[in-house]
Amino acid sequence: MKIEKIFLVDDDPNIRRIAEISLKKLGPWQVELASSGRELLAMLEKDKPDLLILDVMMPEMDGPTTFQSVKNQFPGFKQPVIFMTAKVMSHEVDEYLVLGAAGVICKPFNPKDLADDVRRICAEWESRLSCEDAAAESSELLVGSGD
Amino acid sequence: MFNHRVIEQADCLSKFGLMKVVLFWAVLVLCGYGSMVFYSTAPAKSAVTVGQFPVVSSLSKNSGLTLIVFLHPQCPCSIATVSELKGLLAHSRLVSRLRAYAVVSKPTGCSQAFVSGAVLDSLVQVKNVQVLIDDDDVESQRFGVKTSGQTLLFDSDGKCLFSGGITAARGEVGGNAGVDALRQYITGGRGLLNKTPVFGCSLESSK
Numbered sequence: 001m002k003i004e005k006i007f008l009v010d011d012d013p014n015i016r017r018i019a020e021i022s023l024k025k026l027g028p029w030q031v032e033l034a035s036s037g038r039e040l041l042a043m044l045e046k047d048k049p050d051l052l053i054l055d056v057m058m059p060e061m062d063g064p065t066t067f068q069s070v071k072n073q074f075p076g077f078k079q080p081v082i083f084m085t086a087k088v089m090s091h092e093v094d095e096y097l098v099l100g101a102a103g104v105i106c107k108p109f110n111p112k113d114l115a116d117d118v119r120r121i122c123a124e125w126e127s128r129l130s131c132e133d134a135a136a137e138s139s140e141l142l143v144g145s146g147d
Numbered sequence: 148m149f150n151h152r153v154i155e156q157a158d159c160l161s162k163f164g165l166m167k168v169v170l171f172w173a174v175l176v177l178c179g180y181g182s183m184v185f186y187s188t189a190p191a192k193s194a195v196t197v198g199q200f201p202v203v204s205s206l207s208k209n210s211g212l213t214l215i216v217f218l219h220p221q222c223p224c225s226i227a228t229v230s231e232l233k234g235l236l237a238h239s240r241l242v243s244r245l246r247a248y249a250v251v252s253k254p255t256g257c258s259q260a261f262v263s264g265a266v267l268d269s270l271v272q273v274k275n276v277q278v279l280i281d282d283d284d285v286e287s288q289r290f291g292v293k294t295s296g297q298t299l300l301f302d303s304d305g306k307c308l309f310s311g312g313i314t315a316a317r318g319e320v321g322g323n324a325g326v327d328a329l330r331q332y333i334t335g336g337r338g339l340l341n342k343t344p345v346f347g348c349s350l351e352s353s354k
Contacts, residue, residue, distance in 0.1 A: 014280035017259055022271040111271035111278050 001080075001126050003027070003050045003118070007043060009034045009066065010055040010084065018111055019053070019084075026115035037066030044074055051122065053105070056085035056096075064099055071100070080125045082118065084109070200305030201289045206279070208305050211244030212333060216313070217287050218270075219252050219295035220262045222348035224318045228296040229269045231313040231326050236275045241333050247276040252295070252350050255283045287350050296347030298325065300332055308332055311343030319346075 006029050010016045013035070020031045032049070034040040038061060040052075052070070056063035063083050070077060080102035085092075088106045096104055103121030105114070200208045206215060216232055218225045232249065236242050249270050253262050262280050270278050281287055290299060300309040309332060313325035328338040 013259060014253075014262075014282065017262065017280065018267070018271065018278050021263075021267055025268060025271055108277045108279075110275060112274045112276070 001050070001122055003029055003122065005030045005032065005047075005049045006051045006053060006118075007032050007034060007040060007049040008053045009037065009040045009058070009063075011035055011058045012055070015055070015084075015107075019109075019114060022111035022114045023118070026112070027118075029115075037061030037063075037069060040066060041069060041073060044070065044077070048074075048077060048079070050079055051118070052079060052081045053118075054081060054083055056083050056087060064096070067099055067101070080122055082121055198307055200301045200307070204286060204289050206248050206250070206286060207246075208301060208303075209244075209246035210303055211246070212303070212308075213301045214245055214247040214329070214333075215250060215290065215299045215301075216248070217250045217252065217281075217290070217292045217295065217297045217350065218266055219348045219350055220264055220266045222266070222295040224314065224347045225266045225295050226269060227314045227318045227320045228298075228312070228347065229266060229273060230320045231323070232276065232298075233269075233273045235313070235326055235329060235333075236273060241330070242275045245275075245333055249273070249276050249278050250281045250286050251278065252284055252287060253280050253282050254350075284350060293349060293351055294345045294347050295350055297345050298329070300329060309338055309341050311340070312345035312347065313343075314346050317346040 006023055006027075008016065008019055008023070008031055010019070010033075016033045016035070020033060023029050023031045032043065032047075034043055036058060037054075040054075054063040054066055058066070061069070063085070067081055067083075070081070081100065082103050082105055083096045083101050084105045084107055085096075086107040088104060093104050102125035105117050105121070109117070200213065206213070216228060218228060229249075232247075236245075236247055251262050251267060251270070267278070270276070279286070287293075292299075294312075296312045296314060298309070298311060298313050299307060302308055309325075309328055311325050311328075313323060313329065315321060315323035323343070324340055325343040328340040328343065332338040
């Protein structure tokens with residue numbers, strides 16, 4: 001998949017700044033920032049990114065709630081969503097993946113590695129999608145041949 | 148005859164005047180150069196070294212070694228420190244038992260624009276380092292740091308092993324005692340030095 005534009009949501013302005021510089025310099029991608037889930041939803045009304053990076057712990061609307069709101073309000077939005085969090089116990093990561101996240105980036109992150117982590121997660125997400133598509137196609141064929 | 152002598156005298160005076168001007172200019176140049184050399188090689192205030200890793204800090208102590216570099220985002224000397232840090236942390240073999248932080252000063256009342264620029268741009272390209280923006284200089288105060296470029300190394304018990312700068316002079320990239328000492332500590336040896344002079348802008352003056 002080709003990434004050109006990323007929307008990044010984090011309530012901490014310092015993390016937004018460091019992540020923005022890192023993604024712009026080492027992507028290099030166009031990055032737009034939001035400080036809350038609500039701000040993101042307003043941004044999505046006007047424009048759609050190729051990738052969404054969401055902080056998990058945010059006041060008012062946390063990352064998973066924001067993700068759910070995105071899915072409800074923009075059902076056509078099928079781009080990958082990455083969570084950024086310090087909560088990376090295996091059961092927590094599983095929860096994010098069950099929600100439909102493409103992957104998780106551990107906080108605090110090394111800015112130098114951020115762009116590579118994003119690329120890796122997107123590549124994994126893409127191959128997962130193509131596997132699922134292939135599985136769906138073969139099951140459709142099986143059902144068709146059964147008829 | 149009279150005219151000739153007057154011309155000779157005037158010529159002599161103008162030569163003497165020119166010599167005085169040249170001498171004055173040379174003295175000025177020498178003074179300027181001297182003060183530049185003095186400024187670039189005069190260390191700034193070093194940290195009031197904390198013997199131990201502070202109990203309260205947003206930075207977390209590693210089970211191995213913890214390296215912390217404090218930087219002023221607008222100090223031109225910081226670029227040299229970042230360059231030395233990049234060289235030090237480039238080898239993953241060296242950093243396997245090390246956690247490194249770069250703490251960028253953001254004094255009270257300063258905007259995000261203050262921290263943006265060449266220093267932060269170069270920091271995001273350094274491997275194996277976590278970058279933190281130090282709101283209100285809280286962390287630099289906790290660690291007793293007063294100068295950009297100050298580098299601290301702590302062992303697993305939180306004991307400070309090294310405190311100093313990692314450049315040989317202001318803005319100078321190249322071999323220096325600070326980096327050599329840190330490399331010795333990181334590779335498991337005993338550093339020959341536990342202190343080096345710090346060359347950088349004051350973190351206090353940016354407030």
